[in-house]
Amino acid sequence: MINSSRGYKVFQVVNVLIMLVVIFVTLYPFIYLAAISFSSESYVYAGEVAFLPKGFTTMTYEVLMKEKDFWTGYKNTIVYTIVGTAICLFMTTILAYPLSKKRLKGRGIILAFIVFTMYFNGGLIPNYLLVKHLGMRNTIWAITIPGAISTYNMIIMRTFFEGLPNELEEAAMIDGMGTYRILVSIILPLSKPIMATMALFYAVGAWNNWFGPFLYFDKQEMFPVTLYLRNMIAGAQQTAVSSGSNTEDLTQIAATVKAATTILTVLPILCVYPFIQKYFVAGVMIGSLKE
Amino acid sequence: MAINAGNINEVELKSSLRKETIKSIKKDWQLYSLLILPIIYYIIFKYGPLYGNIIAFRKYVPGGPVYGTEWVGFRYFEMFITDPTFWNVFKNNIILSVGSLIFGFPLPIIFALLLNELSNGLFKRVVQTTSYLPHFLSAVIVAEIIMEMLSPTSGVINMLIKTLGGEPIHFLASPEWFRPIYWISGIWQETGWGAIIYLAALSNISPELYEAAAIDGAGRWQQTVHITIPGIMPTIIILLILNIGGLMGVGFEKILLLYNPLTYSTADVISTYLYRMGLESNNFSYATAIGLFESIIGFTLVTVANYVSRKLTDTSLW
Numbered sequence: 001m002i003n004s005s006r007g008y009k010v011f012q013v014v015n016v017l018i019m020l021v022v023i024f025v026t027l028y029p030f031i032y033l034a035a036i037s038f039s040s041e042s043y044v045y046a047g048e049v050a051f052l053p054k055g056f057t058t059m060t061y062e063v064l065m066k067e068k069d070f071w072t073g074y075k076n077t078i079v080y081t082i083v084g085t086a087i088c089l090f091m092t093t094i095l096a097y098p099l100s101k102k103r104l105k106g107r108g109i110i111l112a113f114i115v116f117t118m119y120f121n122g123g124l125i126p127n128y129l130l131v132k133h134l135g136m137r138n139t140i141w142a143i144t145i146p147g148a149i150s151t152y153n154m155i156i157m158r159t160f161f162e163g164l165p166n167e168l169e170e171a172a173m174i175d176g177m178g179t180y181r182i183l184v185s186i187i188l189p190l191s192k193p194i195m196a197t198m199a200l201f202y203a204v205g206a207w208n209n210w211f212g213p214f215l216y217f218d219k220q221e222m223f224p225v226t227l228y229l230r231n232m233i234a235g236a237q238q239t240a241v242s243s244g245s246n247t248e249d250l251t252q253i254a255a256t257v258k259a260a261t262t263i264l265t266v267l268p269i270l271c272v273y274p275f276i277q278k279y280f281v282a283g284v285m286i287g288s289l290k291e
Numbered sequence: 292m293a294i295n296a297g298n299i300n301e302v303e304l305k306s307s308l309r310k311e312t313i314k315s316i317k318k319d320w321q322l323y324s325l326l327i328l329p330i331i332y333y334i335i336f337k338y339g340p341l342y343g344n345i346i347a348f349r350k351y352v353p354g355g356p357v358y359g360t361e362w363v364g365f366r367y368f369e370m371f372i373t374d375p376t377f378w379n380v381f382k383n384n385i386i387l388s389v390g391s392l393i394f395g396f397p398l399p400i401i402f403a404l405l406l407n408e409l410s411n412g413l414f415k416r417v418v419q420t421t422s423y424l425p426h427f428l429s430a431v432i433v434a435e436i437i438m439e440m441l442s443p444t445s446g447v448i449n450m451l452i453k454t455l456g457g458e459p460i461h462f463l464a465s466p467e468w469f470r471p472i473y474w475i476s477g478i479w480q481e482t483g484w485g486a487i488i489y490l491a492a493l494s495n496i497s498p499e500l501y502e503a504a505a506i507d508g509a510g511r512w513q514q515t516v517h518i519t520i521p522g523i524m525p526t527i528i529i530l531l532i533l534n535i536g537g538l539m540g541v542g543f544e545k546i547l548l549l550y551n552p553l554t555y556s557t558a559d560v561i562s563t564y565l566y567r568m569g570l571e572s573n574n575f576s577y578a579t580a581i582g583l584f585e586s587i588i589g590f591t592l593v594t595v596a597n598y599v600s601r602k603l604t605d606t607s608l609w
């Protein structure tokens with residue numbers, strides 16, 4: 001489309017500038033925290049770090065690397081993310097698949113039973129008391145089981161399954177294949193895009209979760225890195241990092257350490273993000289088709 | 292079976308239906324068996340807490356039975372209805388969420404329209420991909436970013452204020468600043484993500500419409516007003532209705548991380564208040580009553596929004 005009106009050209013230039021500002025505003029907080037994490041404490045404390053590190057040092061990271069609780073947190077986060085994602089994917093799939101089949105008797109009733117919980121849920125306190133009375137506190141199950149199925153994700157997956165061609169399955173059924181085998185050896189290989197999308201939705205949720213562990217875990221050795229960071233910013237905990245050095249420098253050390261911990265916590269998300277973001281978008285698209 | 296349908300009475304029809312159902316379950320038992328675990332899960336972890344709301348009407352003693360010790364009727368509801376703190380958090384809740392809607396709703400639309408005008412495809416992709424990055428961050432990360440940037444001593448915002456000759460502001464200790472901080476950080480986090488759905492709607496508008504308009508001599512602005520905006524209007528209306536349905540929801544985790552007793556007067560919302568009442572002060576029944584009240588309002592809003600949506604746009608959630 002050729003459009004050479006002068007006003008439109010001016011608009012396009014302004015538009016590009018606006019977009020550059022959007023990129024800057026979006027990324028600036030990360031640049032800022034990274035700059036703090038590589039700066040000397042005295043410059044940070046004096047309020048002189050805005051874009052680039054001042055008094056460049058990797059000391060903060062070196063100190064943090066020696067911090068046992070940080071590594072425990074990081075390891076916990078990885079374990080919770082893997083276990084949580086596996087449980088979620090399994091549970092979501094075994095519900096979404098049967099519900100995608102028109103031949104399932106009572107499909108409408110089951111669906112209504114499930115969808116109702118999207119709009120009316122128990123609330124914080126009843127959920128907490130349930131987990132507590134089931135004796136799940138201070139176990140990994142407290143943060144992986146109660147959220148095993150996101151009804152919204154399940155509906156997205158079901159929509160995807162409904163869109164798969166029926167012929168392969170029918171042929172397999174005539175060959176005498178059972179549902180389990182059809183699901184594992186025919187449906188799942190065809191569903192890689194939706195499985196990747198769902199895995200990413202769940203994995204990001206698990207990686208970011210701090211409130212569940214905060215509610216249900218009492219022991220420091222079970223804390224994920226997000227909770228470690230939360231306790232740091234809440235000032236609820238003075239880590240060995242700050243108490244081990246000059247007490248005078250407590251606040252500014254905390255600032256650099258907090259920044260470094262934040263950078264290390266988001267780093268995995270930042271690194272995989274360019275490769276995975278298209279799956280998230282795909283997920284939103286499939287979800288929106290339903291609306 | 293060659294039976295005339297008219298001759299079958301209802302009882303026979305029902306029993307033959309039942310037989311057919313049993314037959315189909317027997318034949319397809321593997322398909323049905325997949326449902327067992329998820330249904331048990333829904334009963335325990337979704338309906339369990341729903342039933343757990345019963346302690347809003349019963350006295351719950353920590354360490355006592357799960358569903359409380361005795362009926363107390365509406366005592367806890369009367370308690371919070373006469374509690375001035377409750378009405379203050381209710382007001383804060385509404386202000387924060389209505390503000391988010393007013394400031395946060397139009398921006399993704401404007402952003403999507405501007406993105407759509409970019410002629411360089413690669414640049415467009417880069418902007419878009421960057422813009423929804425903040426959506427994937429943990430509330431803890433967002434809170435830490437906010438705290439660091441707003442720090443009265445080392446924060447970059449106060450650095451700027453000092454350079455311009457102002458006095459540093461202790462943002463997170465000032466009740467009047469809490470709402471802007473909440474809204475602006477929400478815009479930062481969600482504008483790009485919110486634009487995705489509009490971009491999809493934009494890409495569905497037929498290029499022929501634009502070509503026809505261009506032939507008729509319509510400029511870009513006229514095309515935007517007469518083709519683009521009407522083209523995405525159904526999406527805008529549906530999302531607006533959905534947002535109104537979700538109006539009771541606020542960023543509980545973000546507030547919990549950012550507020551403190553100094554800012555309770557503007558920052559405390561229903562969910563944070565019931566969190567403190569229930570989990571910090573052990574008034575479980577009282578907190579549950581507040582939570583149930585909030586869920587009922589939320590559910591009513593969704594139902595009404597859904598009804599309006601169905602009447603206006605033929606689209607509904609159920």
